[in-house]
Amino acid sequence: MSGMDFLQHLANGISLGSLYALIAIGYTMVYGILRLINFAHGDIFMLGGYLTFYGIMFTSIPWWLVFILASVLTGLIGLLLEKIAYKPLRDAPRITVLISAIGASFFLQNFGIVVFGGRPKAFPIPDVLNKVVNLGGVSINIITFIIPTITIILLIALTYFINKTKTGMAMRALSRDYETARLMGIDVNKIISITFFIGSFLAAVGGVMWGTKYPQLLPLMGAMPGIKCFIAAVIGGIGNIGGAVLGGFILGLGEILLVAFFSNLTGYRDAFAFVLLIIILLVKPTGLLGEKTTEKV
Amino acid sequence: MKANMKTAKSKKLIDNRTFISFVILIIALIVINFTDNDYIKRITSLCGIYVILGLSMQLINGFTGLFSLGHAGFMAIGAYTVAILTIAPEDKVMNFFMKPILPFLANVEWWFFPSLIMAGIIAGVFGFLIGAPVLRLTDDYLAIATLGFAEIIRVVFTNTQSLTNGALGLKAIPNNTNVLWSWAMAFITIGFMVFLMKGSYGKAFKAIxxxxxxxxxxxxxxxxxxxxxxxxxxxxxxxxxxxxxxxLGTIDPNMFRITLTFNILLIMVLGGLGNIKGTVISAIIVTAAMEVLRFLDESINLGFIQLEGIPGMRMVIFSMILMAVVIFRKDRLLKGN
Structure with missing residues (x-):
């Protein structure tokens, strides 16, 4: 493999990694507060892609506005999902909530099949984004650079929000100690709603950008990235936003480079994340950046 | 002490109502076994299989409290074992036209029962090998790790062309399963579970x-x-x-997706965690309901109006039922029996 090829794969890996990172943040935020694997998160990501598709095909709104509107709308759907599927179960045993999450994911996927149809749809990429640039012999699609850029901008905004605002502080307090935070007068339901909105919004941004990079929409497209991004969150240390980003990049880069270097392992691409997960869980059960917890009686 | 012994004595293995429903079930099975309706027979056999699956998941999730989502993977192992062991050698040649099957498997043709036991043993060995490292993890991590394992199995089976015929799947598996086989296995499983849960192991599982x-x-x-x-x-x-x-007669790796595990999970949840009788009933009801709801996917002719069927509607209704049960029965969900 020449150096040029390597650079191309590296660019692809980074852009896939940043997509994974965006989705993984939603998992890690929700898990940090509710201790819940939001299995439906991957399907929220799928909805983001489809809403953009319908916005561009059937309205005359400019594409960049559709991108933003679709992401916000998906964020609101995520919020609604929490109200319906998780809020009634706030005090129920965790396995119950997990089953509800699985049910929600199942519902969204099949709802997608019924409403959007089971056949793949071609994502309408705006011409501005569909350009190939030539960088010293390497031709790379411009979207490969745009994706990491947007991801970094969103990450900076999120870090500011979590560390500097009052709501962000409440979020951190809730994930540190749910009960005490509640006693301190934090409006738990409001914070959880905001968390779901932000997580789903980021997943939807991921979905829109996924569509521009891999322009094919399927109702089940969220299942695999959804699970992989949860794995990314676990690898980085669940509950930790920096960890989710790190995990996302490790997974994205790892996947692309695995296929690039060992082309006979191409078929095993989807297994890579799971193997990595099991290894990391066995070596460091709390993830790379996770804090060590002690068992209390 | 005396009072204790008295309650222990009055607690028979099965009460009268269970016994009666048990007898009715057996009679119904015998009747179905002698009817000519292949469709009903097929669904009944499927019910038996889901009873085994529901109880199997009940054992790990309901009784031991370990949230494991790896069932599709173990089923895949079992299904492929039976398929490879029972397909006739000449059919194997036909199946593996892309790449010949591994030489030592090319000429095997086992009877159904030993291959079924072998399927269980191989799945059990894999369970042991996976379980030993993975069971150090707790709830959510365990769930995702077992889910991951099931996915790995599926991906591996898709790629091992000379062992599983890859994505093409296997065809011409002899149709040995009938009402008798599947329900005999189901009854053995029920008996095994009741026996296990009465004994010290069962008590230890519940304590965990x-x-x-x-x-x-x-x-x-x-x-x-x-x-x-x-x-x-x-x-x-x-x-x-x-x-x-x-x-089914044909299998391919994509049958064993996570969806399959979720179906079993649904059976377990509806039956009540840790409830053997409930699981048997819910396995039968859910399997039958899946078939009954099939009309939602097909077009309906009401005589005066033709309703177009919507593919996927069945599963939408199904997942809504699952969520409704979980949300409205949340308190009773964990209390079996």
Whole structure:
């Protein structure tokens, strides 16, 4: 493999990694507060892609506005999902909530099949984004650079929000100690709603950008990235936003480079994340950046 | 002490109502076995398979309290074992036209029963090998790791062309599964579960479910019991997978997606966690309902109006039922029996 090829794969890996990172943040935020694997998160990501598709095909709104509107709308759907599927179960045993999450994911996927149809749809990429640039012999699609850029901008905004605002502080307090935070007068339901909105919004941004990079929409497209991004969150240390980003990049880069270097392992691409997960869980059960917890009686 | 013994005596293995429904079930099965309706027979066999699967998941999730989502993987192992062992050598040549099957498997043709047991054993061995490292993890991590394992199995089976015929799947598996086979296995499983849960192992499993730390301080070897429960559960899932392969006649790796595990999960949840009788009933109802709801996917002719069927509607309704049950029955969900 020449150096040029390597650079191309590296660019692809980074852009896939940043997509994974965006989705993984939603998992890690929700898990940090509710201790819940939001299995439906991957399907929220799928909805983001489809809403953009319908916005561009059937309205005359400019594409960049559709991108933003679709992401916000998906964020609101995520919020609604929490109200319906998780809020009634706030005090129920965790396995119950997990089953509800699985049910929600199942519902969204099949709802997608019924409403959007089971056949793949071609994502309408705006011409501005569909350009190939030539960088010293390497031709790379411009979207490969745009994706990491947007991801970094969103990450900076999120870090500011979590560390500097009052709501962000409440979020951190809730994930540190749910009960005490509640006693301190934090409006738990409001914070959880905001968390779901932000997580789903980021997943939807991921979905829109996924569509521009891999322009094919399927109702089940969220299942695999959804699970992989949860794995990314676990690898980085669940509950930790920096960890989710790190995990996302490790997974994205790892996947692309695995296929690039060992082309006979191409078929095993989807297994890579799971193997990595099991290894990391066995070596460091709390993830790379996770804090060590002690068992209390 | 005396009062204790009295209650112990009055607690028979099965009460009268259970006994009566048991007899009705057997009579119904015998009647169905002698009818000519192949469709009904097929659904009944499928019910038996889902009873085994529901109980298998109940053992690990409901009784031992370990949230495992690896059932599709164990079923895949069982299904492929039965398929490879029972397909006739000349059919194997036909199946493996891309790449010939591994030489030592090319000429095997086992009877159904030993291959079914073999399916269970291989799935159990995998359960043991996976369980030993993975069971150190707790709830959510365990769920995602077992889910991951099932996905790995599927990906590996898609790629091992000379062992599983890859994505093309296997065809011409002899149709050995009938009402008799699947329900005989189901009854053995029910008996095994009742026996297991009455004994000291069952009590240890339940203790682990209620409180791991307390169980450990009572002298229960957590790790050993967890691995045991996981291995048994994998064994049963393997047998059920084998029965299913032989019922369907064709299998491919994509059958064993996470969706399959979720179906079993639904059966377990509806039956009540840790409830054997409930699981048997819900397995029958859910399997039958899946068939009845099939009309939603097909077009309906009401005479005066033709309703177009919507593919996928069945599963939408299905997942809504699952969520409704979980949300409205949340308090009773964990209390079996």
């Amino acid at each position: 479910r209620e409180d791991e730390i307390a169980a450990r301080s009572m002298g229960i070897n957590l790790f050993r019991h967890k691995v045991m429960s996981f291995t048994f559960s994998a064994f049963l899932a393997g047998v059920a997978g084998g029965l299913m392969a032989s019922l």
